[in-house]
Amino acid sequence: MKSPEDFPRNRATKSGRATYCRPCHNRIMRANRQTHYGSDRNFQLVRRYGVDAVQVEWMILQQGGVCALCREANPRHVDHDHRSGKVRGILCFNCNKGLGKVEDGPDVLRRAMDYLLAHGSG
Template identity: 55%
Template sequence: MPLPLDDRDGRRRCRDCGEWKLLDEFCASSKRPSGRGSYCKPCFNERSKASYAKRVSERYGREVKPARELPDGHRFCADCGTVRPVADFPRNRSDSTGYATYCKPCHNTRTSETKQRLYGGNREYHLRRRYGVGQKEFDELLAEQGGVCAVCAAPDPEHVDHDHRTGWVRGILCFNCNGGLGQFRDSPVRLARAITYLRGTTWQRVLIHPGVYQMCSPTRGRPPSQRS
């Protein structure tokens, strides 16, 4: 099939705006031999918006608000109704712009309200999301421990200790004990070596001459002077 005259030089006239443009500036269309439609992309977008507004009006009886014109690098928050720089919006990889719909204060407020509605608060959300237990299970486990840290017996511990390999909860610990196990990477070998180190390597300051001291250990280094 011969191409229309307006397609032979790689240009076409838009049926809406009447301008001659390159075929690449027209929307794709499988119905045309050239693979391009009759309307340029800006005109096609305007037609699509008008068609959508008409369908909404006929089906729901309401008007579609026109698109809001925003300065470059800015975004409109529908909650507080303000125009803010995109830096004031959280990142969102699922959005085409890379940013969330609501500004950070509104986003935080919505998140808190959702956690309160679904979980009863941040504490319950945190426990269930990270450890798979709720405040009820936390209280029951703490009661089994007598209300104290499972390691040092400090009262009122608040931290859930879990096996990083399996994810299973092991007990309730205070801040220091929970952090200490993490620093030792939950390794019984490292903890055993630390115990041996503490028991057998106690350095002391020993007087070896008047006014002269030396750090000595019962298992390492120079033994204390006999004159001390």
């Protein structure tokens, strides 16, 4: 028999503990996501961005099957405005990380472009 510490806290229950232990809870939630959303990725897309996998694939097709910035094939990362939450496009890993590093600041991107032009970019 499992000890009460094996069950996460849950203020909604009389005992103050969840009905299922953490591994069982995770298994049940994974099964529910499969049943209701078709996949864990689709669940995360809907939860985080309000779009599903079909909409993402449509956006990729609208972009010609490439990253919206660098034009590399097979983009898979949803780019969104962190302030409004609105989805802007689908990017490759590197472009998505790069935008994250400059925190979506157009001024920073302009300075980076000026810097590359002034110092030669290869």
